[in-house]
């Protein structure tokens with residue numbers, strides 16, 4: 001994916017627009033497969049909340065991935081995109097027993113992360129195989145906003161409560177076929193990951209009929225120059241060896257599963273916006289673009305850094321800018337960014353716009369959600385049309401106050 005392809009897409013589309021590079025997704029997938037090529041049964045389940053367009057899901061299926069879902073709607077999207085229910089794992093948090101039963105009914109692998117739900121589900125459906133999500137209480141993340149391993153986290157069943165899990169399993173005679181952990185985004189340190197994995201291995205030995213161990217995700221990808229990224233190859237070497245050991249001790253060759261989101265799609269994505277105006281104040285130069293946190297909220301929500309480049313003037317002299325949106329709120333995408341000189345009408349590209357970008361969009365300020373384009377086989381394919389006014393009012397009901405409206 002280069003500037004001139006992005007420019008040509010921007011010229012044809014009304015801005016703003018999301019563009020995804022299928023080749024980059026494939027590269028990341030291959031890289032993960034390669035790093036764990038020593039594992040007999042490797043299962044990569046794409047965490048589709050990162051980017052849930054059905055064409056992206058279908059592409060994941062083409063590559064051979066399964067799907068990790070967190071809602072019944074994501075399960076249905078997966079099936080719509082062509083996944084078999086058996087290729088889908090459902091890892092919700094805080095949802096109703098009823099929704100979990102619905103997913104189980106569809107034939108999806110259930111992953112339960114609450115003792116209360118486990119007991120109720122096991123009592124009613126002892127024959128349905130269930131994975132349990134444990135919380136190893138390891139904070140692998142560097143950013144406390146997105147670490148989910150700490151002791152009072154709402155995610156997972158605490159490893160200190162495993163005796164309770166075992167009692168439920170014994171009393172209900174339910175079948176636990178997998179043990180799962182997801183220690184949160186952004187693993188900086190492989191040793192921390194391996195430490196958490198040990199806890200998963202120890203826990204797994206307590207269950208006799210496992211078919212898989214799921215190590216979740218949290219692989220870090222670089223967002224800016226100099227960023228540390230998870231060394232997948234080193235992790236692959238170390239974890240593969242340890243996994244073989246485990247399988248020997250356990251007495252069967254079970255599956256090793258991962259559920260990456262960011263790792264597969266973050267770097268494949270570009271978000272293209274147009275500069276509406278340049279505005280100088282006493283201390284700042286603002287580049288005001290035709291977007292806002294309605295289209296890309298990560299910088300405002302948790303301070304994420306997305307590199308911003310000027311693809312209309314890539315060779316231009318670099319100047320400092322604050323890149324801001326058009327929403328009637330503070331919506332700063334980046335402050336004091338060194339960007340090739342910007343003129344009004346230029347197209348800026350946000351990098352790393354594949355994960356948690358489109359999937360977090362909204363209609364705030366009654367703006368339309370952008371189009372999505374997949375760059376695949378040297379062609380730009382529209383995989384989501386830009387919204388129109390019809391989409392905005394589709395589910396709204398206009399009451400007629402001229403006639404007496406019935407209560």
Ligand SMILES: *Cc1c(COP(=O)(O)O)cnc(C)c1O
Nearest residue numbers: 047182185217218259260261262
């Ligand atoms: C969000 C999520 C993932 C994906 O995390 P990334 O940091 O995007 O790789 C994996 N597993 C579960 C259970 C999740 O909720």
